[in-house]
Amino acid sequence: MESATLPIEHGHHGEPHGPPDANESSRIDKQTLGILLFIVSEVMLFGAFFASYFFLRVVVDPAAWPPHPYELPVPVAGVNTAILVSSSFTVHYALESIRCGNRQGMKLGLLLTWILGATFLFIQINEYAHLGFSARDLSFGSIFYSLTGLHGAHVFVGLMLLSFATIRAFRGHFGPDAKDHLGVEVPGIYWHFVDVMWIIVYVSVYIL
């Protein structure tokens, strides 16, 4: 997956023995297509856990969901959802800025995105600490922690990718040409996926 964020070099001109440049048989570039396919496979990983979730909730059909003494902090998670969703806008702002050559805007956007993402994770860990049930409490606890934890792991990975982009942005990389800011665009696509996935998790686990 990381490789999808990287410019892969082909053929160095002037070198007598390098490989020839590959023909570009599609308008989409390798990195973007790579991350999109990776997201397809991530969606299916979530699909496996959602399948489990709906089996435990709909097929097993327990008397109450969440089971009786347990409650989910819907408003807190709602605020957290708003935080994560707003980070999608900041990362888009970073991308649009570097497209216009606005380096300061890109740095600001990336940094804000990173902080919002980290806040989301922090609040979620805090929520775990105060929920009052653990992953060992009934299948409800197990699948709740599995699904939200799986998503949390993806936020973490997304944050790592954003850190790489932020470090590079502050060290003077990236430029307005489409090929020169793939390192911002590709983690951005992944970050949007993490956001959208959270909305689905939030709706199915907290609201439905």
Place this chain on the structure above:
Amino acid sequence: MLAAIKRPGWTRGALGALAGAAFGFGLVISLRAISGLPLYQTEQTGYPHVVVPLILAPLGFLAGFGCFDYWLRWAAGAPTIPDDHSQHGARSWKDYFRFNTDHKVIGIQYICTTFFFFFVGGLMAMLIRAELAQPGTQIVDAATYNSLFSTHAVLMIFVFVIPVFAGIANYVLPLMIGAPDMAFPRLNALSFWMLPLAGILFVGSFLAPGGAFDAGWTGYAPLSTGAPLGQSFFNLGVQFAGASSIATALNFLVTIITMRAPGMTFWRMPLLVWANLSTSLLVVAATPFIAGAQFMVLFDRLLHTNLFQFASGGDVISYQHIFWFYSHPAVYIMMLPGFGIISEVISTHARKPIFGYRLMALALIGIVVLSYSVWAHHMFVAGMFSWLRVPMMLTTLLIAVPTGIKIFSWLGTLYFGKIHTYSTSMLFALAFIVTFTIGGISGVMLGMVPIDIHVSDTYFIVAHIHFVLFGGSVFTIFAGIYHWFPKMTGRMYDEKLGRVHFWGTLIGTWGTFIPMHWIGMDGMPRRVEDYASQFGNWNLMISCFAFMLGAIQLVFLYNMIVSWRFGPKAPANPWRANSIEWQVSSPPPIFNFDEIPRVVGGPYEYGVPGARHAIMAGEGADVPAAEPSVVGSA
């Protein structure tokens, strides 16, 4: 010494593995100490101080071996150094044991590693057959037997059949589409190096207390959630093998979509490329499901969650649904690349264009789509929703249609062809058609709910699966290895030994697996080391054929090794094939091409006067330039 530690390679890899293991061990122990728990948890499903190091040691090895060096530099924001191609291509045999980004090197690495595990898994099969030669328990006890058949299946599926196809395609596919390498060469190398780690985890589970995993390759919950430590080795090995196969599939898809030579439209791609395109679609979208299923089992085992614990509201059947949602597409992951190989071999050695080329490609896509809708036919007796049975039966029967299209198209290709039966690859291809058809028909039988209920968990299932996987997939693998051996090694193999290997394998396969249909119909259960004495004679005969089948593989091994070293030099195009990989030298130049070839026609125009598939650099000024290809671009 210090230099060896700094340089990516085996020394740093070993240190990385040690560091990873030590870190994982320390992490578990110190966390348990802080929480006031006993330091070592040795219930049979627990052992966190073993399982966590098992995750981190392979990652440490990969990091030390140099799989992440370039990316870490990139992530840290260091300026990119121009690639000096020092990690590309093999100049001596030692380069095959390094982190290498050349798709040709990686292809060979894949093929050799997977064949190593093929022979390990084969030895296990020999032990299984030795035990089953007579009723009663003679050689291994019941627990070891369970471990043996589970490990045999897992090695053959996850570290032989699935990745060996990735290996063959890795070598051939970029050449076929006129690309200088894969789209992501470093990811490609990483995918390969995860594979032996998976294999080591599977085999290493024999060292675990309680023995190797013994819940079958399916690892059904709750059998797996309560099994001894070895089961965790399986859960983790599947993650590494799965990650490797997802990354490779992603790489194939991007390569095929973005790096085809000018003029190579989708309808001019060789069918092997089509086959790998469809397989990769399956892998990318289905493999995460087995990753999910194994994560859940691991959670239940290690963290004591209740996903599959009925008493706490868990659902046992959900494991089977999630597992088969991957594992049914997986049988096509193990078959479609073989279909591609057979198309190449048959067209080339029958000297005829593929009959119904477009329908062949569309049939592949049809199989991809349908294969997602048949998973529950593995669960007719599992106690799942009864309303799901008939729809699954219908889709199962439906999926035989695109497969039948392929069989008849191969027959149409052979019809009035000039069939080269002296070539071992063609022999395997012809035998494949017959054997696979039989396996396919028993598959259609199994799709019928009543028959399936009658023969569930009998040797009929074993017969079916080996007819399609051994008589199907493995025959195509042999066909592919013989077909491209001259291209990969630059040497010719010995056709006489090849024919010995072929006839031995064919007779061994039929002798071993045909009688299993009958004893299965009569009710001999699978996965048991002892059986009713009425099946004794059949089993003795099966075992004899199985030993012959195993022994004859040594002829193959001898042929490959000796021919690679001493065989006569191979010409660039010994089979007079059209596709691009045969237009470059054998073995191909280190960067495949000086200039990307231009594609001007279909790949199978055998016997068509003046037809060309591709024009290589420096030739054919008289041939009209190909129109630039944008077909299929996104």
